[in-house]
Amino acid sequence: MEVEYQHTLAxxxxxxxxxxxxxxxxxxTIAPAPANAGFSFVLADGSRVPATPDAVRSTVRCTRLGxxxxxxxxxxxVLAALLGMDVDNAQIVVDGEEIPIMDGSALPxxxxxxxxxxxxxxxxxxxxxxxxxxxxxxxxxxxxxxxxPRFKVNFFVAFPPPVGNQFFESQPLxxxxxxxxxxxxxxxxxxxxxxxxxxxxxxRGGSLDNAVVIxxxxxxxxxxxxxxxxxxxxxxxIGDFALLGSYPxxxxxxxxxxxxxxxxxxxxxxxxxxxxxxxx
Ligand SMILES: [Zn+2]
Numbered sequence: 001m002e003v004e005y006q007h008t009l010a011x012x013x014x015x016x017x018x019x020x021x022x023x024x025x026x027x028x029t030i031a032p033a034p035a036n037a038g039f040s041f042v043l044a045d046g047s048r049v050p051a052t053p054d055a056v057r058s059t060v061r062c063t064r065l066g067x068x069x070x071x072x073x074x075x076x077x078v079l080a081a082l083l084g085m086d087v088d089n090a091q092i093v094v095d096g097e098e099i100p101i102m103d104g105s106a107l108p109x110x111x112x113x114x115x116x117x118x119x120x121x122x123x124x125x126x127x128x129x130x131x132x133x134x135x136x137x138x139x140x141x142x143x144x145x146x147x148x149p150r151f152k153v154n155f156f157v158a159f160p161p162p163v164g165n166q167f168f169e170s171q172p173l174x175x176x177x178x179x180x181x182x183x184x185x186x187x188x189x190x191x192x193x194x195x196x197x198x199x200x201x202x203x204r205g206g207s208l209d210n211a212v213v214i215x216x217x218x219x220x221x222x223x224x225x226x227x228x229x230x231x232x233x234x235x236x237x238i239g240d241f242a243l244l245g246s247y248p249x250x251x252x253x254x255x256x257x258x259x260x261x262x263x264x265x266x267x268x269x270x271x272x273x274x275x276x277x278x279x280x
Contacts, residue, residue, distance in 0.1 A: 003124050004124065004125040004127075004247075005120050005123065005125060006036070006089060006124070006125050007086060007087055007089070007121060008032040008087060008088065008090060008118070008121060009030060009031070009032045009087060009090060009119065010032070010117040011116050012029060013029070013116050015027070016028075017102050018100060018101065018205040019073060019097065019099070019101060019205050020073075020074055020104070020206055020211070021205065022097055022205065023204030024205070025100075026095055026096025026097070027095050027096075027100070028092060028099050028100060029093040030078070030091070030092050030093075030109075030112075031090065031092075032119065033089040033090050034089060035121040035122075036126070037089045038050065038051065038245045039079060039090055039242060041065060041091075041094060042092070043067055043070035043071070043072055043094065044095055044096055044097065045070045047069050047070050049072075051065065051075070051242060051243055051245075052270070053266045053267035053270060056263050057071055060202075061197070061202055062075075062259070063239070063240060063263065070097075072094050072097060072099060073099070074099045075092075075239070076235075076236050076239030076240055076259070077099070077101075077102075077105065077106040077235065077236075077239055078099050079242035080182075080183075080235050080238040080239030080242065081109035081113055083151075083242040084110060084175065084178035084179075085110055085113045085114065085178060085179070086174075086175050088121075088125060088126070089121065101206075102210065103209065103210055104186035104209075104211045104212070105183060106182070106235055106239075107179075109183075110178065110183040111179070111183075114179060125246075126245070126246035126247065127247045128244055128247065128248050128249055128250070128269060129249050130145060130147045130250050133145065134269060136261060136268070138260070141258065141261050142256070142257065143255075143262065145250040145251070145253075146250060146251050146253075147249065147251075149172070150172035150173060150249070151173045151241070151247065151248045151250065151251075153170045153173070153234045153251075153252045153254065154168065154253045154254065155168050155233045155237065155254045156230070156253075156256065157230045157233055158256060159229065161216070162216075162217070162218050163214060166227045166230035168227055168230040170234060178238075181231070184225075185228045185231035185232040187211050187212070187232060188211060188213070188214060188228070188229055189206065189211055189212075190213075190214050191216075194213075208220060208221050212228060212229070214229075236258075236259065236262070237257070237262050240262035240266060241262065241266055243266045244266050244270050245270060
């Protein structure tokens with residue numbers, strides 16, 4: 001079998017904008033990183049945090065990572081773009097408390113990565129191979145992972161109208177497929193929840209420019225895909241699985257799951273790898 005090598009970015013890229021939850025302006029710079037470095041964040045105070053499940057501080061509405069002294073919100077879209085574009089190693093420097101939401105999707109990150117290009121590193125890619133199917137359940141949320149040659153994500157969501165039941169079956173992920181079918185799908189929220197989110201200090205930077213807003217009678221603004229909601233859930237799951245630190249050789253079937261279940265699964269899937277690494 002042909003060896004698959006690790007990749008990093010060919011050059012550094014920078015993007016700026018407001019954070020969805022804080023509403024604050026921030027710049028994120030994604031820089032090349034050495035082989036086996038994986039993904040890591042350099043936070044506003046200069047502290048460093050590896051993108052691992054153990055660094056997750058919160059999964060309420062977004063995935064928040066933290067060091068001992070600082071934290072960063074909404075890491076899932078930039079991480080999804082890196083894993084989706086087949087990048088293994090990158091350093092993400094952010095000068096604020098939240099990754100800019102951009103247009104609410106992973107497209108600006110994925111396009112910037114595509115424009116910068118990838119550089120091959122002559123070290124074999126770290127792969128997560130499952131010995132048997134893995135599944136976790138939390139109430140009516142279910143996550144099943146079965147061994148597969150390429151990462152693939154199928155998702156089922158059930159929301160009140162107008163979303164209703166949506167099922168999306170992805171093709172095995174390649175950068176082209178990710179860029180075209182997954183990256184453009186925007187984050188979403190229900191109009192009825194806006195007041196509550198505001199009172200919790202969330203969604204301060206949210207607008208129709210960076211989110212699909214769902215009202216009882218329909219969507220406020222045009223959709224990019226008729227099933228944009230479930231496709232965005234696929235995008236979020238890819239971002240959370242980037243915390244694995246290795247390429248997921250599995251097909252995922254997710255039923256109504258969210259960041260909390262995805263991160264819990266990533267922690268369990270990663271555990272045997274971490275143990276094997278420390279025994280070496
Ligand atoms: Zn999202």
